[in-house]
Amino acid sequence: MLDRREFLKLAATLSTAFGITNLPEPVSAALKKLDPKSIPKLIYLQGQSCTGCSISLLQAESPSAATMITKYSQLAFHADLSAISGKKALELIDSFISGQAGEYILAVEGAIPYKKPEACMIGHKTFAQHLEEASRTMTAAVAIGACACDGGIPSAEGNLTGAIGLKEFYAKKNIEKLVVNIRGCSVHPDWVWHTIVHLVKIGLPDLTETGSPSLFFSKNVHENCPRYHDFQQEIFAKKLGDKGCLFKLGCLGPQTDADCPSRWWNSGQTWCIDANAPCIGCASPLFAKKRDLPFYRIASQG
Ligand code: SF4
Ligand code: SF4
Incomplete structure (x- = not known):
C-alpha cells in the first residue's frame, strides 16, 4: 500500500x-x-x-x-x-x-x-x-x-x-x-x-x-519490436516457436500502436512476441473487424 x-x-x-x-x-x-x-x-x-x-x-x-x-x-x-x-x-x-x-x-x-x-x-x-x-x-x-x-x-x-x-x-x-x-x-x-x-x-x-x-498508444508495436531487425533482414518464422519475425504468421504489429514492447505484461515477465505469439492487434481500433485477424484463419489456409 x-x-x-x-x-x-x-x-x-x-x-x-x-x-x-x-x-x-x-x-x-x-x-x-x-x-x-x-x-x-x-x-x-x-x-x-x-x-x-x-x-x-x-x-x-x-x-x-x-x-x-x-x-x-x-x-x-x-x-x-x-x-x-x-x-x-x-x-x-x-x-x-x-x-x-x-x-x-x-x-x-x-x-x-x-x-x-x-x-x-x-x-x-x-x-x-x-x-x-x-x-x-x-x-x-x-x-x-x-x-x-x-x-x-x-x-x-x-x-x-x-x-x-x-x-x-x-x-x-x-x-x-x-x-x-x-x-x-x-x-x-x-x-x-x-x-x-x-x-x-x-x-x-x-x-x-x-x-x-x-x-x-502512440508507438507502433512493429517499429519497436525486438524482431524488427529480422523483418528487415527477411528472416521470417515459418511456424510458431521458430526464431525470426512473425509477420508471415499473421503478426499485426505493423498496424498496431501500443507500448507492449517496452511495458511488457504479467508484471513485466513477458509479452506476446516474447512468448512467440504474433501480435493480434488487440489494441488497434480494427481489432476483430478484419478477416486477416489470425483468430479467423483455419489451419489449412496457413
Ligand atoms: S514479429 Fe511482428 S511486430 Fe515484430 S517485427 Fe515481425 S511483424 Fe513486426
Ligand atoms: S496483441 Fe495486444 S497485447 Fe499483444 S502485442 Fe499486440 S497490442 Fe500488445
Whole structure:
C-alpha cells in the first residue's frame, strides 16, 4: 500500500509523464467540475464482455489493484467485485445515474448491442438505457477494452446484436461526452489505472486521434519490436516457436500502436512476441473487424 507521500510522488511522476494538454470543449467544462479535494467515485458497468479486462485489472502491481479500488479510484460499484448485489446494487447504480449520489466517472467494459438492446440487461433496463441516462450525469467515461472502445469480438463478422463501442453509441444518440478509449483484449492494468489516476488527480491526458492516452498508444508495436531487425533482414518464422519475425504468421504489429514492447505484461515477465505469439492487434481500433485477424484463419489456409 502506498502512503500519501508515495502517492503524491506517483501523481507527480505521472503528471510529468503524461503532460497536461489544453482541454477541448465540452470536455474542459466537464472536468472542471471535479473537486480536487475529493476523488470522484467510479461506477463500473459491464455489457457484452467476457470480464477478461476486469480480471486483467486485478493484476495491477504498483499501485496494487486493492489500493486503486479502495483508496484512489473509490470504486463504488463493480458487478464482480462489489459485495452488494440484487436490488441494492440496482438502487446504487440508479442513485449515481440519476445524479443523486454526486460526481462520478463511468467505466464501461463490453460492447453495446445496438440492434438488440435487450440482449444485455442490467436489472429492468437495457445496458444501452443505463449508458444513455448516465451521459447526462457523469463527468467522463472510460471505455475499457476492445469491446467497449470499438465493439471488439462481439462486433466481429456476423455481429447479430449490432455490437458497437461506447463512442459510436453516443455518436448515434447525438450525445457529446468525453470518452477515453483504452483498447486491448484484454487491457493492460497500467493503461487503465494510470489513466484513471490522471483523470481524477491531474486532468485529461493527451489523447491520440482515436481517443486513447498517447503515453501508451502512440508507438507502433512493429517499429519497436525486438524482431524488427529480422523483418528487415527477411528472416521470417515459418511456424510458431521458430526464431525470426512473425509477420508471415499473421503478426499485426505493423498496424498496431501500443507500448507492449517496452511495458511488457504479467508484471513485466513477458509479452506476446516474447512468448512467440504474433501480435493480434488487440489494441488497434480494427481489432476483430478484419478477416486477416489470425483468430479467423483455419489451419489449412496457413
Ligand atoms: S514479429 Fe511482428 S511486430 Fe515484430 S517485427 Fe515481425 S511483424 Fe513486426
Ligand atoms: S502485442 Fe499486440 S496483441 Fe499483444 S497485447 Fe500488445 S497490442 Fe495486444
